[in-house]
Structure formats: C-alpha cells, structure tokens
Amino acid sequence: MKKYVCGICGYVYDPDKGDPDGGISRGTLFEKLPADWTCPVCGASKEEFSPE
Amino acid sequence: MSNVYSAIKVSDHVYWVGAIDWTIRDFHGYTTPHGSTYNAYLVMADEITLIDTVKAPFKEEMIARIKSVIDLSQIKYIISNHSEMDHSGCLPEVIDIIKPKKVFASAVGVKTLQELFHDQHEIIPVKDGEILSLGNMDLTFMETRMIHWPDSMFTYLAKDQLLFSQDAFGMHLATLERFDDEIPAATLEYEAATYYANIVLPYSPVVLKALEKVTKAGWKIKFIAPDHGPVWRKDISGIISLYQKWAGQKPTAKAVVVYATMWHSTEKMASVIAESIAQEGIKVKLMSMNEVHRSEVVYEVLNAGALIVGSSTLNNNILPQMADVMIYLKGLKPTNLIGAAFGSYGWSGESVRDLEQILKDMKVEIVAPSVSVKHVPDNSVLEKCHEFGKVIAAELKKRLAT
Numbered sequence: 001m002k003k004y005v006c007g008i009c010g011y012v013y014d015p016d017k018g019d020p021d022g023g024i025s026r027g028t029l030f031e032k033l034p035a036d037w038t039c040p041v042c043g044a045s046k047e048e049f050s051p052e
Numbered sequence: 053m054s055n056v057y058s059a060i061k062v063s064d065h066v067y068w069v070g071a072i073d074w075t076i077r078d079f080h081g082y083t084t085p086h087g088s089t090y091n092a093y094l095v096m097a098d099e100i101t102l103i104d105t106v107k108a109p110f111k112e113e114m115i116a117r118i119k120s121v122i123d124l125s126q127i128k129y130i131i132s133n134h135s136e137m138d139h140s141g142c143l144p145e146v147i148d149i150i151k152p153k154k155v156f157a158s159a160v161g162v163k164t165l166q167e168l169f170h171d172q173h174e175i176i177p178v179k180d181g182e183i184l185s186l187g188n189m190d191l192t193f194m195e196t197r198m199i200h201w202p203d204s205m206f207t208y209l210a211k212d213q214l215l216f217s218q219d220a221f222g223m224h225l226a227t228l229e230r231f232d233d234e235i236p237a238a239t240l241e242y243e244a245a246t247y248y249a250n251i252v253l254p255y256s257p258v259v260l261k262a263l264e265k266v267t268k269a270g271w272k273i274k275f276i277a278p279d280h281g282p283v284w285r286k287d288i289s290g291i292i293s294l295y296q297k298w299a300g301q302k303p304t305a306k307a308v309v310v311y312a313t314m315w316h317s318t319e320k321m322a323s324v325i326a327e328s329i330a331q332e333g334i335k336v337k338l339m340s341m342n343e344v345h346r347s348e349v350v351y352e353v354l355n356a357g358a359l360i361v362g363s364s365t366l367n368n369n370i371l372p373q374m375a376d377v378m379i380y381l382k383g384l385k386p387t388n389l390i391g392a393a394f395g396s397y398g399w400s401g402e403s404v405r406d407l408e409q410i411l412k413d414m415k416v417e418i419v420a421p422s423v424s425v426k427h428v429p430d431n432s433v434l435e436k437c438h439e440f441g442k443v444i445a446a447e448l449k450k451r452l453a454t
Contacts, residue, residue, distance in 0.1 A: 008254075
C-alpha cells in the first residue's frame with residue numbers, strides 16, 4: 001500500500017498504520033481518507049501530500 | 053534599589069518585558085551576527101496576562117522587567133504562543149514563581165511543552181478562534197501551525213489592535229530600541245528577510261494561508277509584537293507585503309553562484325560563470341563556501357531565479373563545506389529555481405553528478421548540462437564556462453518573460 005508524504009512537515013501517512021488519533025483505522029488507503037482529513041502533525045490538507 | 057531592567061510600554065495596555073541577548077551568534081545553524089531578543093509581553097487587563105516567556109538564562113531579566121510594573125502575584129494567566137525553548141525555556145520555573153491561575157497553549161503546544169519539560173504543570177489547550185476573556189478585554193487565538201512549529205499560534209488583543217505573532221515577522225537583532233520606527237528601514241528589511249529565509253522559508257505555503265486567515269478574521273492591526281526583534285507600529289502593511297512577496301518566491305533576474313574549491317580550479321570556473329551571467333544583464337552573487345556562511349547563501353537565494361553550484365571532488369564526494377550548504381538549502385525548500393552544476397576533479401569527478409542530484413532532489417530545474425574539468429581549467433574549458441553562463445542567463449530570462 002502506497003505511503004504519502006506531507007509537503008509541509010514531512011509526516012508520512014502509512015496505510016498500514018492509519019491515523020489512530022484522527023480516527024483512521026489501519027489499512028485505510030490514502031485515497032480513501034475523508035476529504036477533510038488533515039496531517040496529524042501540522043494540519044496540512046490532503047492536497048499537500050504526494051506519493052513517497 | 054531602582055529598576056535595573058525596565059518594562060517598555062508598547063500600547064495602551066501592553067508592556068514589553070523580554071530580554072536582550074547581545075552575544076548569541078548561532079541558532080541551530082543560522083548565524084546571528086547581531087544577537088537577538090526574546091520578547092515577552094504583559095497585558096494589563098483585569099486579569100493580567102503574560103504572553104510568552106524567554107530563554108532560560110534570561111529569566112531574571114524578564115522577571116525584573118515585569119517587577120518594574122507590577123508584583124508577580126498580579127499575573128493571572130500565562131499564554132505560550134510557541135513552545136520552542138527560546139520562548140519557553142524558563143516556563144516551568146516561571147509558573148512556579150508566579151503561580152498564575154491558568155496557563156494556556158494550543159493543543160499541540162500543550163503536548164510539545166509536556167514533551168519538553170516532562171513535568172506536572174497543567175497547561176490548558178485553546179482552540180483555533182477561541183476567545184479568552186481577561187475581564188475588561190479579550191484575547192483571540194489563531195492556530196498558525198508550521199509557522200514555524202506545529203504548536204505555533206497567534207494571539208490577538210482587539211482592545212489595542214495588537215497581534216502577538218510569536219516568531220512570524222520577527223528578526224534576530226539585539227537593540228535597546230523596541231520599535232520599527234527607531235531602526236533604519238534597510239536594517240529592518242535585511243534582518244527580517246534573513247530571518248524569513250533561515251527560519252520561515254520552508255513553510256511559505258502556510259504563510260500565505262495564514263495571511264489570508266488574518267485578513268478574513270477582519271483583525272485591525274496597529275501593532276505586530278513578535279517574539280524576536282522590534283515591535284512593528286509604523287509600517288505594518290510594509291512587513292505584511294514583504295511576507296507576501298517572500299512567501300510567493302517569485303523568481304527575479306538574479307543568479308546565485310555557490311561553490312567550494314580545493315586548488316582554485318572550481319573557483320576560476322565560478323568566476324567566469326558569474327561574469328558571463330552578469331554580462332547578460334542578470335544580477336549575480338558569487339559565494340565561496342570557503343569563506344561565506346550558509347545563512348548568507350539562503351538569504352541571497354530568497355529572491356533569486358537561478359542557483360548554480362560548484363564543487364571540487366574530494367575523495368569521490370563533494371567538499372564538506374558544499375555538502376553543508378546543500379543540506380541546509382534542501383531543508384529550507386526554496387522554490388521556482390533553475391540551476392546547474394560545475395566543478396573540477398583530479399581523477400574520478402563525482403562532485404558534479406552529486407550536486408546535480410541534490411538540485412534535482414530540491415526540485416531545481418536543471419537547464420544546462422554540467423561542466424567539469426580534470427585539474428586546472430584551460431582557456432577552452434573557461435570558454436565552456438562562459439557559454440554555460442550564457443545558457444543559464446537565457447533560460448532565466450525566458451522564465452521571467454512568461
């Protein structure tokens with residue numbers, strides 16, 4: 001599963017881990033994240049992310 | 053005893069109670085030849101509030117300035133706009149001494165302060181847009197994540213039309229003058245630009261959004277009180293438009309040629325390249341990493357359109373002083389640059405390839421094939437360097453025209 005990196009702070013979204021604090025369960029693809037999901041580190045929106 | 057250190061009145065209800073660090077010369081790799089200040093502010097409301105604190109060794113100076121106005125026990129709230137240690141280093145001790153009713157920070161700030169100090173002080177998270185009543189006046193909080201840490205926030209005092217902007221709009225400049233109108237404009241612009249380039253640059257997209265957010269909030273601003281350097285009260289729109297300009301990173305007709313050299317061969321190439329670009333009417337800054345500090349390079353790159361990098365090959369690699377500046381530049385993420393690489397070598401010549409790769413990693417568009425030479429460049433190689441400069445100048449002009 002493809003990882004995505006935040007262009008602002010460098011956080012990497014790893015679908016294998018999800019984003020438990022943001023209510024995103026393990027195994028959720030980046031593409032399937034809700035449109036209003038934001039980077040758990042810096043609050044950047046999904047558009048700031050690119051494939052790692 | 054009379055007050056050795058005094059508070060300075062900023063606006064009707066705000067005093068500056070920070071500290072001046074005349075001797076600091078390095079902020080995690082950013083050289084600060086003119087020292088700095090750590091600004092803390094006192095809001096003289098019904099509930100007296102301290103905004104930010106100072107670097108740990110300067111605690112006594114801050115406390116003395118506060119005591120020149122009030123007793124410490126009169127402070128009811130402390131706000132931490134930014135958790136970095138130059139603003140929070142003495143926070144746990146100051147909380148113990150002052151014993152305020154409440155301490156506030158952004159949600160991320162609360163976590164960060166816990167990770168920094170591992171202590172039991174209760175810090176209350178405030179939300180983006182939340183308003184805190186100080187009795188006869190209010191503070192409004194605005195999250196400004198990644199300007200320049202995840203915890204960063206602005207605090208606005210509507211009563212005095214004053215924005216506490218933590219590190220944004222700041223500069224590392226130690227002065228006894230506390231206001232922008234007391235310092236020459238050229239000094240302010242240079243220091244603010246250097247600060248922006250060395251601290252804020254990678255977060256330029258966020259800066260643009262934050263400026264928009266402040267406009268949308270409709271905040272009237274008569275004062276900007278940052279955590280370093282002077283308070284802006286004369287030219288508010290000036291510093292805001294400079295931030296807009298720097299964050300936009302629109303390239304200009306300027307090239308920065310940065311190099312490091314072993315036996316002056318790469319230097320000879322650099323000199324010809326710089327001369328050639330200048331002959332095309334492009335402003336050029338030639339910077340030898342044998343002499344220049346990385347902080348000055350990123351200041352020059354801030355408004356440049358081209359970045360040309362050169363290094364001798366040392367033991368199959370680029371020179372260490374060149375690696376230093378390239379790593380620093382890569383982290384600061386300048387955008388909208390074109391570039392190319394050059395250098396001299398003795399037997400293997402990896403430096404040019406490696407420099408090109410770093411430029412590509414930085415998303416610098418390579419516009420000319422690299423030039424390299426074994427040992428000392430002769431006239432034919434210098435002629436190649438001259439052509440190389442011309443190609444880069446032409447490419448830059450093309451981009452500026454579109």
